[in-house]
Amino acid sequence: xxxxxxxxxxxxxxxxxxxxxxxxxxxxxxxxxxxxxxxxxxxxxxxxxxxxxxxxxxxxxxxxxxxxxxxxxxxxxxxxxxxxxxxxxxxxxxxxxxxxxxxxxxxxxxxxxxxxxxxxxxxxxxxxxxxxxxxxxxxxxxxxxxxxxxxxxxxxxxxxxxxxxxxxxxxxxxxxxxxxxxxxxxxxxxxxxxxxxxxxxxxxxxxxxxxxxxxxxxxxxxxxxxxxxxxxxxxxxxxxxxxxxxxxxxxxxxxxxxxxxxxxxxxxxxxxxxxxxxxxxxxxxxxxxxxxxxxxxxxxxxxxxxxxxxxxxxxxxxxxxxxxxxxxxxxxxxxxxxxxxxxxxxxxxxxxxxx
Amino acid sequence: xxxxxxxxxxxxxxxxxxxxxxxxxxxxxxxxxxxxxxxxxxxxxxxxxxxxxxxxxxxxxxxxxxxxxxxxxxxxxxxxxxxxxxxxxxxxxxxxxxxxxxxxxxxxxxxxxxxxxxxxxxxxxxxxxxxxxxxxxxxxxxxxxxxxxxxxxxxxxxxxxxxxxxxxxxxxxxxxxxxxxxxxxxxxxxxxxxxxxxxxxxxxxxxxxxxxxxxxxxxxxxxxxxxxxxxxxxxxxxxxxxxxxxxxxxxxxxxxxxxxxxxxxxxxxxxxxxxxxxxxxxxxxxxxxxxxxxxxxxxxxxxxxxxxxxxxxxxxxxxxxxxxxxxxxxxxxxxxxxxxxxxxxxxxxxxxxxx
Numbered sequence: 001x002x003x004x005x006x007x008x009x010x011x012x013x014x015x016x017x018x019x020x021x022x023x024x025x026x027x028x029x030x031x032x033x034x035x036x037x038x039x040x041x042x043x044x045x046x047x048x049x050x051x052x053x054x055x056x057x058x059x060x061x062x063x064x065x066x067x068x069x070x071x072x073x074x075x076x077x078x079x080x081x082x083x084x085x086x087x088x089x090x091x092x093x094x095x096x097x098x099x100x101x102x103x104x105x106x107x108x109x110x111x112x113x114x115x116x117x118x119x120x121x122x123x124x125x126x127x128x129x130x131x132x133x134x135x136x137x138x139x140x141x142x143x144x145x146x147x148x149x150x151x152x153x154x155x156x157x158x159x160x161x162x163x164x165x166x167x168x169x170x171x172x173x174x175x176x177x178x179x180x181x182x183x184x185x186x187x188x189x190x191x192x193x194x195x196x197x198x199x200x201x202x203x204x205x206x207x208x209x210x211x212x213x214x215x216x217x218x219x220x221x222x223x224x225x226x227x228x229x230x231x232x233x234x235x236x237x238x239x240x241x242x243x244x245x246x247x248x249x250x251x252x253x254x255x256x257x258x259x260x261x262x263x264x265x266x267x268x269x270x271x272x273x274x275x276x277x278x279x280x281x282x283x284x285x286x287x288x289x290x291x292x293x294x295x296x297x298x299x300x301x302x303x304x305x306x307x308x309x310x311x312x313x314x315x316x317x318x319x320x321x322x323x324x325x326x327x328x329x330x331x332x333x334x335x336x337x338x339x340x341x342x343x344x345x346x347x348x349x350x351x352x353x354x355x
Numbered sequence: 356x357x358x359x360x361x362x363x364x365x366x367x368x369x370x371x372x373x374x375x376x377x378x379x380x381x382x383x384x385x386x387x388x389x390x391x392x393x394x395x396x397x398x399x400x401x402x403x404x405x406x407x408x409x410x411x412x413x414x415x416x417x418x419x420x421x422x423x424x425x426x427x428x429x430x431x432x433x434x435x436x437x438x439x440x441x442x443x444x445x446x447x448x449x450x451x452x453x454x455x456x457x458x459x460x461x462x463x464x465x466x467x468x469x470x471x472x473x474x475x476x477x478x479x480x481x482x483x484x485x486x487x488x489x490x491x492x493x494x495x496x497x498x499x500x501x502x503x504x505x506x507x508x509x510x511x512x513x514x515x516x517x518x519x520x521x522x523x524x525x526x527x528x529x530x531x532x533x534x535x536x537x538x539x540x541x542x543x544x545x546x547x548x549x550x551x552x553x554x555x556x557x558x559x560x561x562x563x564x565x566x567x568x569x570x571x572x573x574x575x576x577x578x579x580x581x582x583x584x585x586x587x588x589x590x591x592x593x594x595x596x597x598x599x600x601x602x603x604x605x606x607x608x609x610x611x612x613x614x615x616x617x618x619x620x621x622x623x624x625x626x627x628x629x630x631x632x633x634x635x636x637x638x639x640x641x642x643x644x645x646x647x648x649x650x651x652x653x654x655x656x657x658x659x660x661x662x663x664x665x666x667x668x669x670x671x672x673x674x675x676x677x678x679x680x681x682x683x684x685x686x687x688x689x690x691x692x693x694x695x696x697x698x699x700x701x702x703x704x705x706x707x708x709x710x
Contacts (some may be wrong), residue, residue, distance in 0.1 A: 001386075002385075004387040004391050006391065008588065009391060009392060009394060011586065012391055017390060021376040021377075022376075024376040024379065025376050032357060032671065033431055034369055034373045036359050037361065039364060061418075070519065071426040072426050073426070073587045075572065075587035076426075076587075077628060078572075078573075079569075079572070079574070080462075083571075097454055103572075106572075107571055107572060110571060118615070166604060188588060195591065196592070197426070197552045197553075197593055198552075205435075216433075216434035216574075218433075231364070232428045233364065233543060236550065236551045236552070237551070237593070238590065238592070292549075
């Protein structure tokens with residue numbers, strides 16, 4: 001048993017893998033592989049419909065919102081958001097809380113005026129700035145709820161009087177949210193939704209009724225909405241595996257149960273980081289992410305040593321991002337409490353040997 | 356055994372399905388699923404590298420071209436092509452040979468001047484127009500080599516003095532081409548490359564050295580080329596299965612062996628359509644596709660009857676596209692001669708019962 005702490009693409013439940021492998025050989029007793037069926041078959045239409053339904057159920061999505069499965073990851077959303085929502089004469093507000101947030105900003109600039117209302121860039125994104133003022137004629141406020149590279153997370157939706165757009169790629173489904181507070185939520189699937197290759201978008205319909213410019217069809221939310229995510233051939237398999245994962249999520253108590261478990265998992269690991277003399281956390285305690293636990297060795301010489309030690313003990317993927325260094329343990333929904341206990345155990349053993 | 360004649364997503368070799376299912380449970384003895392490994396692992400980098408290498412080898416891609424695996428399907432290419440290649444003051448030439456060609460035209464119009472140099476739209480796209488003149492200051496000529504819906508195919512690359520851009524989504528790897536004749540070739544994977552979710556792009560580097568406008572990163576060929584298809588998280592699994600299919604292709608004699616087999620398969624089926632009194636072909640004999648064999652029942656009453664009869668005899672996916680009606684048998688590389696023989700056999704039986 002290898003414990004996979006990779007930050008994305010990342011762990012999914014074992015039963016999801018098992019069922020996905022079965023569907024590749026014979027999808028729902030059709031005698032055909034899920035990889036060879038047309039997206040226009042009733043079978044796949046059923047998959048997509050159920051996936052959309054489960055997203056709505058699990059997040060209690062109010063009426064007036066559409067749920068889409070697109071392609072291109074969060075990076076494509078960085079462009080689609082301003083392309084669809086940033087009209088001439090308006091300004092889009094962005095919170096700069098990490099590399100992904102800053103990439104979103106760089107794409108928005110192509111479409112119009114952008115105000116970076118707050119940034120922690122000069123402090124290596126070690127915290128999430130809380131104080132800011134929105135510009136006049138503001139079209140939306142964009143923020144990244146969880147910063148995978150730096151290990152910070154903002155749980156509360158900002159209370160502002162403009163539509164809030166949130167990149168929830170790495171923490172969607174990990175805690176309860178009130179979708180009605182958001183104008184648009186998007187998430188690259190490859191953390192808490194499913195495998196790489198699809199992107200979940202939850203969008204308030206009224207935001208896209210009056211397009212602010214002519215758009216390429218593939219960048220047009222309305223086109224995707226009107227065609228129920230089937231404007232062109234969707235990423236069939238990625239959506240199917242996402243469905244399997246959403247079913248698993250529901251069977252295991254949904255978002256509320258995940259939130260409770262995620263709080264326990266994160267506390268266990270942060271407590272060890274704070275207790276263990278060989279390690280220390282890397283970001284503001286109040287902004288610590290429950291999904292990506294970033295820490296580092298107190299002594300430089302322990303850095304490589306612990307990476308190797310962990311790997312020898314069935315721990316995979318805890319090397320920190322090259323921009324942040326140190327270690328990063330992604331403990332998404334599919335990571336069990338047992339997996340985190342194992343990591344803590346290994347950290348303790350490491351301390352007893354090298355401390 | 357079900358014979359899958361679906362036009363896409365479509366049949367892939369059984370051994371590809373088997374190996375793909377194995378990799379979902381344990382990818383190359385890593386103890387991890389292909390669905391949970393990071394795209395930054397040496398394992399996945401190896402997958403991508405080998406896939407690119409095999410494309411170059413199988414199509415004998417000359418130096419000066421880059422091979423990319425992107426997302427968004429051909430539909431995204433419909434926008435990326437003019438976004439990257441259609442400069443102000445220039446005109447892009449398009450051959451209108453079917454629905455997909457016309458969709459490409461509609462997207463190009465957003466970026467600049469477009470000349471539809473020839474069209475068979477008024478004849479229900481039953482043939483491929485051959486006579487046309489390019490406009491002045493022409494940036495490129497775009498055409499669709501195989502029209503899946505109408506069953507026509509253009510094998511010869513047009514001899515023109517501007518870069519040729521070809522949507523080869525449904526016939527790439529099915530016959531030998533000379534890549535040096537093209538400026539850009541693209542193909543949604545879900546026919547002859549792999550499963551839905553990735554798009555193969557082969558592009559002449561010199562075409563993208565001087566961008567003609569500021570582009571969203573995800574629409575910028577240069578950005579994808581400079582990052583070797585890893586600008587953002589790639590569709591890991593779709594690329595992996597494409598690699599499995601490319602390996603299969605190589606083991607089975609490559610593009611030349613496929614071409615010979617595809618000629619035999621198409622001849623067998625068209626001969627039966629022309630011989631059998633109950634069926635007839637739907638497009639110009641000289642433009643008949645080797646990939647999508649379109650035909651119809653001579654008598655309307657046999658239409659539904661044959662669909663049911665075929666389905667009862669293990670034939671799946673031969674219903675024609677709603678715009679064309681009739682029948683369509685997709686006989687891509689992975690469809691065996693035996694599969695086509697079976698279809699012919701069923702057509703003969705049908706004739707002997709209902710003729």
